[in-house]
Amino acid sequence: MLAADSSAQNRFGFEVLHQDAGSCARLGRMHTAHGEISTPVFLPVGTAGAVKAMPAEWLEDLNARIILANTYHLYLRPGHERIARLGGLHRFMSWGGGILTDSGGYQVYSHRELRRIEEDGVHFQSHLDGSSHFLTPEKAIDIQRALGSDIVMAFDECTPYPCGRVDAEASMELSMRWEKRCLEHWLRNADGSRAMFGIVQGGMFADLRKRSVEALLEMNFPGMAIGGLSVGEPKDLMFEVLDTTVPLLPWDRPRYLMGVGMPEDIVRAVGRGVDIFDCVLPTRNARNGCLFTSQGRVLIKNAAYAEDERPLDPECGCPTCKRYSRAYLRHLYVTGEHLSATLNTLHNLTFYLDMMEKIRHAIALDSFDKWFRLTEKGVN
Amino acid sequence: MLAADSSAQNRFGFEVLHQDAGSCARLGRMHTAHGEISTPVFLPVGTAGAVKAMPAEWLEDLNARIILANTYHLYLRPGHERIARLGGLHRFMSWGGGILTDSGGYQVYSHRELRRIEEDGVHFQSHLDGSSHFLTPEKAIDIQRALGSDIVMAFDECTPYPCGRVDAEASMELSMRWEKRCLEHWLRNADGSRAMFGIVQGGMFADLRKRSVEALLEMNFPGMAIGGLSVGEPKDLMFEVLDTTVPLLPWDRPRYLMGVGMPEDIVRAVGRGVDIFDCVLPTRNARNGCLFTSQGRVLIKNAAYAEDERPLDPECGCPTCKRYSRAYLRHLYVTGEHLSATLNTLHNLTFYLDMMEKIRHAIALDSFDKWFRLTEKGVN
Numbered sequence: 116m117l118a119a120d121s122s123a124q125n126r127f128g129f130e131v132l133h134q135d136a137g138s139c140a141r142l143g144r145m146h147t148a149h150g151e152i153s154t155p156v157f158l159p160v161g162t163a164g165a166v167k168a169m170p171a172e173w174l175e176d177l178n179a180r181i182i183l184a185n186t187y188h189l190y191l192r193p194g195h196e197r198i199a200r201l202g203g204l205h206r207f208m209s210w211g212g213g214i215l216t217d218s219g220g221y222q223v224y225s226h227r228e229l230r231r232i233e234e235d236g237v238h239f240q241s242h243l244d245g246s247s248h249f250l251t252p253e254k255a256i257d258i259q260r261a262l263g264s265d266i267v268m269a270f271d272e273c274t275p276y277p278c279g280r281v282d283a284e285a286s287m288e289l290s291m292r293w294e295k296r297c298l299e300h301w302l303r304n305a306d307g308s309r310a311m312f313g314i315v316q317g318g319m320f321a322d323l324r325k326r327s328v329e330a331l332l333e334m335n336f337p338g339m340a341i342g343g344l345s346v347g348e349p350k351d352l353m354f355e356v357l358d359t360t361v362p363l364l365p366w367d368r369p370r371y372l373m374g375v376g377m378p379e380d381i382v383r384a385v386g387r388g389v390d391i392f393d394c395v396l397p398t399r400n401a402r403n404g405c406l407f408t409s410q411g412r413v414l415i416k417n418a419a420y421a422e423d424e425r426p427l428d429p430e431c432g433c434p435t436c437k438r439y440s441r442a443y444l445r446h447l448y449v450t451g452e453h454l455s456a457t458l459n460t461l462h463n464l465t466f467y468l469d470m471m472e473k474i475r476h477a478i479a480l481d482s483f484d485k486w487f488r489l490t491e492k493g494v495n
Numbered sequence: 496m497l498a499a500d501s502s503a504q505n506r507f508g509f510e511v512l513h514q515d516a517g518s519c520a521r522l523g524r525m526h527t528a529h530g531e532i533s534t535p536v537f538l539p540v541g542t543a544g545a546v547k548a549m550p551a552e553w554l555e556d557l558n559a560r561i562i563l564a565n566t567y568h569l570y571l572r573p574g575h576e577r578i579a580r581l582g583g584l585h586r587f588m589s590w591g592g593g594i595l596t597d598s599g600g601y602q603v604y605s606h607r608e609l610r611r612i613e614e615d616g617v618h619f620q621s622h623l624d625g626s627s628h629f630l631t632p633e634k635a636i637d638i639q640r641a642l643g644s645d646i647v648m649a650f651d652e653c654t655p656y657p658c659g660r661v662d663a664e665a666s667m668e669l670s671m672r673w674e675k676r677c678l679e680h681w682l683r684n685a686d687g688s689r690a691m692f693g694i695v696q697g698g699m700f701a702d703l704r705k706r707s708v709e710a711l712l713e714m715n716f717p718g719m720a721i722g723g724l725s726v727g728e729p730k731d732l733m734f735e736v737l738d739t740t741v742p743l744l745p746w747d748r749p750r751y752l753m754g755v756g757m758p759e760d761i762v763r764a765v766g767r768g769v770d771i772f773d774c775v776l777p778t779r780n781a782r783n784g785c786l787f788t789s790q791g792r793v794l795i796k797n798a799a800y801a802e803d804e805r806p807l808d809p810e811c812g813c814p815t816c817k818r819y820s821r822a823y824l825r826h827l828y829v830t831g832e833h834l835s836a837t838l839n840t841l842h843n844l845t846f847y848l849d850m851m852e853k854i855r856h857a858i859a860l861d862s863f864d865k866w867f868r869l870t871e872k873g874v875n
Contacts, residue, residue: 163826163830163832164823164826164827165827165832165834167832167833167834168833168834168837169834170814170834170837170838171818172814172818188830192826192829192830193801193822193826193829197801197802197822200802201802201804201820201822202804207820207822207823207826208823209818209819209820209823402833421573421577422577422580422581424581424582434550434552438551438552438589439589440581440587440589442573442577442581442587443544443587443588443589446543446544446572446573446587447545449572449573450543450568450572452543452545452547453547453548453782453833453836453837454545454547454548454549454550456833457548457550457833457837458550
């Protein structure tokens, strides 16, 4: 009985709780084996099994419910088999919340000079030691299964930008074949507690995106991601693709816009019906001293802050803003103190997660559009 | 009335509460304007206004009561006048506990190729930008006063090792003249809420050390430091100097062994009657992956820990040991994750502060020697 109950509780699921009256924004809830996750949600990026500079305690304090980890990095170091022997990624990094892993495809894509693609998979060289590896759809799934991810991403090819129609079509079709292999491999050994999401490709071509969605619908993924965006294309083009693609996605499945992004982009995508986001921006920018605040972006190294006793963001309740002055944060950054990245990351992630909270609240009040207009300047 | 009370409360003071029955170890209490401090005490080093990689919240959780900050570094960046305008160092770094500042003499000593000593003070070049500066005893005091330190150190010349008798004598005598100038300058504007400590020099020569102590006793400092040790001399020689010097120090004043050191050295020096210690070792070693545990030192990068699920130190209650495995700590170190230094520093400082707690407990039980013998192997 207990086993059956807990298995039922642990089934991956998603429900749309409310649709905003004036936009396509939706309030939803994902059920995972590692907790309930309210959507729209932003996933802090924990590349190598740690959200850079953030103690897990602080992620919990921030009420972060799910993070993203990178298959490529963990495969190379410390290795997925080692992580499996150590009880899986949740246990390894002592993280009780959800974990979504990408498939490694994007990292292979980023290290373009180090890889060669063929039908069966991708040959690539480690960016760490030059060692040779061969990643197939099946292997990408095996790795993510070994990690124990709550949400596993299909292995696709990220179409670069710019890319002509012929290449984009071939790339999308390869992704669809690979994703089918991923799903088949996954379903051979799936108990429903974890989910695999499909990824829409097709470059900047509306009809290719449509064909990609149709192929994925046929495979019946429990969640749908939009890949191949935020790869250097103009912002308007990205939103054009979203405008034509999102409405094609099934209403009852979570929609994930991979690798996006800027706060204003997240807000605009939420208004188009996207539920899930991830991006290195808040964490990476924090380490570079670029801080998001309710009053716009602050480059903390700026001399203007040298004797500024105000908190970084007077409207923020994070420990960094409650305790330290801009002058001190500037000093830490300028002197290269280790603490700088820690305090800055804590703030930037607070900014993002607070923003998602406000987004969810506005949707619940059928006021997403109103909130968007009111805060357009503030959300920078 | 209130003002008078608060002024009385804020007077710097020290009392020996108990002397161990079987050794020269003493249990004491220092009264500062920023709290009571039980001795023997270890001061984490916060070079540039931050204990490297340690959020102030965590220092508080560790019950760290006093830290050391470096005059030289803060003078160069962000500048003592800026810190004064921002309300002093306590406020600048948001630290409510005690702060002891060194005088800058040791840093000038470490950058030997960049300095030139004359009777009035030291010409030196900034290690940051090569700019020229002239540090005098009076200026070293002015800087520390601007920082608002609870314990201000006299400006001395750190005698190098090895050093012949003639040079050591001249260096010690210069230090005594400088320290006298420091004290006179300090007393022109002191309200008793902060203290200036004198520093014994004299190289490795017992008679020079004795003469230095006598000179300082005449000046009547409220605390006495032993400088010029842990500068490369053999350990036995350091303890020889302590053996002859510590008994000469006034019993009713705190005794501070500067820059020491290894856990076993601290324990041995406590047994000789030293009350105060500081060292970069726990924090610097943490960043280099060298961790202190009850079972000896752990070099966390060692492959032996790659799949070691045990806590770093099963006897330690710090968040690092309670939450993470050696395997994970090794992974963070090997991948260069920012979090590595944070978690390692938290542990190493916990180890040091726990050790001081045990030392105080053993003295209170008149069992310091017994504890020392029992734990001799464990303490490192």
